[in-house]
Amino acid sequence: xxxxxxxxxxxxxPTDDKPxxxxxxxxxxxxxxxxxxxxxxxxxxxxxxxxxxxxxELSGRSWIVADAESGDVLASHNSHWRLPxxxxxxxxxxxxxxxxxxxxxxxxxxxxDLAGIGEGSSLVGIKEDHTYSVHDMWLxxxxxxxxxxxxxLSEMNxxxxxxxxDMQTHADELQALDTTVVSPDGYDAKxxxxxxxxxxxxxxxxxxxxxxxxxxxxxxxxxxxxKKKGKKxxxxxxxxxxxxxxxxxxxxxxxxxxxxxxxxxxxAGATFTGVAQRxxxxxxxxxxxxxxxxxxxxxxxxxxLLDWGFEAAGKVTPVGELVPPKSAATGGGAPTAPGGxxxxxxxxxxxxxxxxADDARTRLAASDxxxxxxxxxxxxxxxxxxxxxxxVFLVNRRWPLPALTRxxxxx
Numbered sequence: 173x174x175x176x177x178x179x180x181x182x183x184x185x186p187t188d189d190k191p192x193x194x195x196x197x198x199x200x201x202x203x204x205x206x207x208x209x210x211x212x213x214x215x216x217x218x219x220x221x222x223x224x225x226x227x228x229e230l231s232g233r234s235w236i237v238a239d240a241e242s243g244d245v246l247a248s249h250n251s252h253w254r255l256p257x258x259x260x261x262x263x264x265x266x267x268x269x270x271x272x273x274x275x276x277x278x279x280x281x282x283x284x285d286l287a288g289i290g291e292g293s294s295l296v297g298i299k300e301d302h303t304y305s306v307h308d309m310w311l312x313x314x315x316x317x318x319x320x321x322x323x324x325l326s327e328m329n330x331x332x333x334x335x336x337x338d339m340q341t342h343a344d345e346l347q348a349l350d351t352t353v354v355s356p357d358g359y360d361a362k363x364x365x366x367x368x369x370x371x372x373x374x375x376x377x378x379x380x381x382x383x384x385x386x387x388x389x390x391x392x393x394x395x396x397x398x399k400k401k402g403k404k405x406x407x408x409x410x411x412x413x414x415x416x417x418x419x420x421x422x423x424x425x426x427x428x429x430x431x432x433x434x435x436x437x438x439x440a441g442a443t444f445t446g447v448a449q450r451x452x453x454x455x456x457x458x459x460x461x462x463x464x465x466x467x468x469x470x471x472x473x474x475x476x477l478l479d480w481g482f483e484a485a486g487k488v489t490p491v492g493e494l495v496p497p498k499s500a501a502t503g504g505g506a507p508t509a510p511g512g513x514x515x516x517x518x519x520x521x522x523x524x525x526x527x528x529a530d531d532a533r534t535r536l537a538a539s540d541x542x543x544x545x546x547x548x549x550x551x552x553x554x555x556x557x558x559x560x561x562x563x564v565f566l567v568n569r570r571w572p573l574p575a576l577t578r579x580x581x582x583x
Contacts, residue, residue: 195463196233202252203350206369207492210251216491217247223487227476231464234368235473237481240376240447240454243494246481248368251492254350255460257366258435259294259317260443261358264351264366266313266387267378268342269329275307275383277328285327286320290359293319296410299398308396314387315412316395317435322357332356347495348373360439368458373494375432375445375456388431391418415471416446423468426475432456434470442470448478455481456494 197213204211217226226247234250245251283300296311296318298304306328312321326335335356343351348370354361366374378384390412397406412418414434419425428448435443441461448455457477462469 198233198250198253202250202254203367203369205252205347205349206245206495210245210248210369210492213250213253215247215249216251218489218491219484220487220489224480224483227473227480229464229466229476230462230473231469232368232459232462232473234460235458235477236368236372237455237457237477238372238494239485240379240456243376243496244490245492245494246455246484246488246490247477248491251369252350252367253460254352254365254367256360256364256437256440257351257358257371257460258360258437258440258443259358260371260433260435260445260458261351261353261356261364261366262313262317262322262435263371263374263378263388263433263445264339264343264348264353265322265325265335265356265358266310266384267374267381268339269325269335270310270381270383273306273325273328275305275310277306278303279306279309279324279328281324282327285324287323288332289319289323290355290357293357293359294413295320296395297397297408298324302396302399304396310383310387311390311393311395311410314431314433315390315393315410317413317433319357319359326356343370343374345499346370346373346377346497358435358437358440360437368460369494371443371445371458371460372456375447375458376494377497378432379447385431388414388433389417414444414446415468416444416448416475421468423471424475426478444470444474446474446478450482453482453485455485457481 200213202211202213209216215226219225230249232249234253234255236245236248236251238245280303281298281300286298286300289295294317296309296313296316298309298312298318298320304324306325309318309321309325312318313325323332326332329335329338336353339353339356340351343349343353348366350365350367350370351374352363352365354364358364378388392409392411394407395410397408399405411420414429414431415421415423416426416429417431426446426448428450429446430449431447432445434445441463443458443460445456445458448457455478457474459470459474459477462473464473466472
């Protein structure tokens with residue numbers, strides 16, 4: 173007899189490296205966007221014949237592993253728990269702003285552009301009274317998680333406050349309804365939250381854009397340095413902080429890894445969203461705030477979930493789905509999520525206005541820019557978001573994910 177296809181509890185894992193410390197608990201009910209089962213606390217998985225059990229060493233407060241193409245959620249754990257996202261929120265910043273600025277545009281930085289950067293922020297090294305291309309600054313955002321680059325690009329987008337509004341509007345268009353944007357760079361801010369589910373939706377949207385794929389999969393690049401009087405402007409090397417992409421601090425590069433973004437702040441802990449390909453299968457994974465004491469836990473737990481997902485694909489019944497953007501629906505209405513009606517515990521979200529849909533379509537159209545980037549080791553070609561007349565949201569059969577060995581820095 174086959175085992176019943178029911179939700180299974182997660183294997184126990186250490187909840188904290190400090191004994192006796194009480195851990196926060198997820199809400200009893202969360203958003204049901206993507207399916208009713210995703211709104212339940214705890215681990216959600218439906219194992220079929222021959223399916224491997226989930227890894228034992230999982231301590232993330234929230235995680236999800238999903239098929240990037242079909243949108244099927246293979247397994248999740250508190251996936252709609254609203255938690256501080258740290259720099260993984262930069263994926264939403266990029267998905268929102270990247271199509272609006274020409275990568276060849278050059279900008280001279282003013283001292284006011286760099287005002288208000290949070291103490292202890294990660295920086296790429298942008299200097300006032302120096303010029304940088306938009307392309308250079310996106311490398312700074314993705315590779316070095318540079319909050320200085322985010323501040324300058326936000327000013328180019330019309331200002332910090334406008335960028336917050338733009339990002340929130342785009343999150344609502346994507347049905348990332350757990351997400352509240354306060355600081356575009358992901359710096360800890362009161363009320364700023366997202367979820368593993370939302371970050372995965374956002375990454376999936378970003379990966380439809382050629383330039384987004386190029387930047388998030390770049391292992392190392394050259395960045396303009398400071399211009400000293402009477403001397404030629406120097407440059408320096410920057411390396412991606414995604415350890416599963418490059419390999420660092422005892423983490424082995426993950427075969428097939430092609431992005432997306434990592435983060436770490438005091439309140440968020442470590443966060444990570446990644447995309448990887450093995451054969452014909454492309455998976456997305458997000459892990460938020462693991463409590464395990466092992467080094468680089470967020471990367472190691474993400475790698476375990478990816479290994480499990482590739483082995484389990486076709487052997488599990490999906491527990492939910494990554495929903496399409498609102499504008500992918502026909503008749504101007506948002507598609508109904510299974511069991512969830514597209515509603516969030518947050519309540520309502522932004523209205524599904526025609527202006528928002530037009531804006532989303534404009535951004536998606538702009539994502540097919542074929543210009544290649546200077547300073548990256550490899551440009552990634554092809555891949556667009558497909559919105560059929562029938563209102564079905566599809567991803568290209570395969571993203572042409574890069575051959576990473578051609579782009580990793582030599583020892």
